[in-house]
Amino acid sequence: MAKKVCVLVAGSWGTALAMVLADNGHDVRLWARSEEHVQEINETRENSRFLPGVKLPDGLRATSDMQDALSEAEAVIIASPSKAMREVARALKPFWNEDMLCVHATKGMETGTLKRMSTIIAEELGCEESKIGVICGPSHAEEVARRRPTTIVVASANEGEAQRAQNLLMNAYFRVYTNRDVLGAELAGAFKNIIALGAGMSDGLEYGDNAKAALLTRGLAEITRIGTEMGANPLTFSGLAGVGDLVVTATSKHSRNWRAGYMIGQGKPLQEVLDSMGMVVEGIRTTEAAHFISQKYKVQMPIAEQLYRVLFEDLDPKTAVEALMGRGPKTEMEMISQETWEQWHT
Known part of the structure; x- marks a missing residue:
């Protein structure tokens, strides 16, 4: 049933998700800040800045009017950058109600508070965090938009809400x-x-490939270690x-994070890299x-720590690698503590 x-906002991922919803026969409003951006999407059926060359389906209409976007909507998907999440959620609040499904698709954290996106949205909407999915x-917008x-x-503390989102989004591709x-x-x-x-x-x-394979493997161990210490289920990380999102983000030409790291590895300054990304x-x-x-x-994250020093303390990338390779001997099985493993398997 339509x-x-x-969908908030009209970046690459938001537009790709809006296309999935439109392909499923739903009446989709894609919110953008700029009226010029809205006009381009509605008149040319293309989002040329974020998904050039992709024709948008007819069931998708852009708007810069938040009330128009949300009036009578049964669900809202937020796909804003993490730094804009609080502002977008605050703008959503006057038009949101507790019967409206709310899920976000943003992979980041608020730097100053170290809060997750669902926490920020719940704070701004004045609702329980369990209402936010x-x-x-692994989902590059460029491939989703081309129906690959x-x-x-979809994760939600409420299985019924997760199934609502599942039913909205799921299709043949x-x-x-x-x-x-x-x-x-x-x-x-x-x-x-x-x-x-x-x-x-x-x-x-x-x-080379040996180094990158080791980085991904040990990186996953690092992510699992801090995640379980914070209370997450270790199985989620596998x-x-x-691991699915890690592989696609760390190995693909579509990944902004990979491209940024590549340029830094080539010796380009961070600000130059950010300016060139757009x-x-x-x-x-x-x-x-992190x-x-x-x-x-009090959890060691050696890869994240060396990257922090490269990005924010001007450490040479080669020196960071030498520091990682020169760490003292370890056993590979230090991914999570035995106590945590038993907690999640009882």
């Missing part, structure tokens, strides 16, 4: 699983961007939100957040 669904998993086979997960571990899904989606930066940096330094690189902000989170929880 429903009215609102998250879309995550993609599989994601877009497969959707559900998960109850919102914390793990959000942490996996945010922290994997750090490892993707490192993978790009490794490629920029021409260190699923679509974890879009948000979430891994930069998340690396900063630096403070690891201190707060």
Whole structure:
């Protein structure tokens, strides 16, 4: 049954999700800040800045009017950059009600507060955090928009809400699983961007496949270790939100985080890299957040820590790699504590 669904905002991922919804027969409103951007989408049927060359389906209409976007909508999907999430959620509040399904698709954290996106949205809407779900998993917008086979997960503390989102989104090229571990899904989606930066940096330094494979493997261990210490289910990190998203983000030409890391590995200054990207690189902000989170929880994140030093303390990337390779002997099985493993398997 067709429903009215609102997608905030009209970046690459928001537009791709709006296309999935429109392909499923829903009446879709894609909100953009700029009236010029709205006009281009509605008149040319293209979002040339974020998804050039992709024809948008007829069931999708853009608007810069938040009330128009949300009036009579049964669901809202928020796909804004993390730094804009609080502002967007605040603008949503006057038009949101508790019967409206609300999920976000943003893979990042708020730097100053170290809060997850679902926490920020719940604070701004004045609702319980359990009302907010998250879309995550290996899903480059460029491929979703071209209807390439993609599989994601919707995480929600409320299984019924997760199934509502699943029913809205799932189709022949877009497969959707559900998960109850919102914390793990959000942490996996945010922290994997750090490892993707490192993978790009490794490629920029021409260190080869052995180095990158080790980086991804140890990076996953690092993500799992901090995630479970924060209360997430360790199994989430071996699923679509974890290893699935990590692999696609750390190995693909579509990944902004990989591209940014690659340029840094080639010796380009951070600001020059950011200026050339033209879009948000979430891994930069998340690396900063992870630096403070690891201190707060007293959990070692050696890859994230060396990347933090490269990004914010001007450490030479080669020196950072030498520091990682020169660490003392370890056992590989230090991914999570035995106590945590038993907690999640009883």
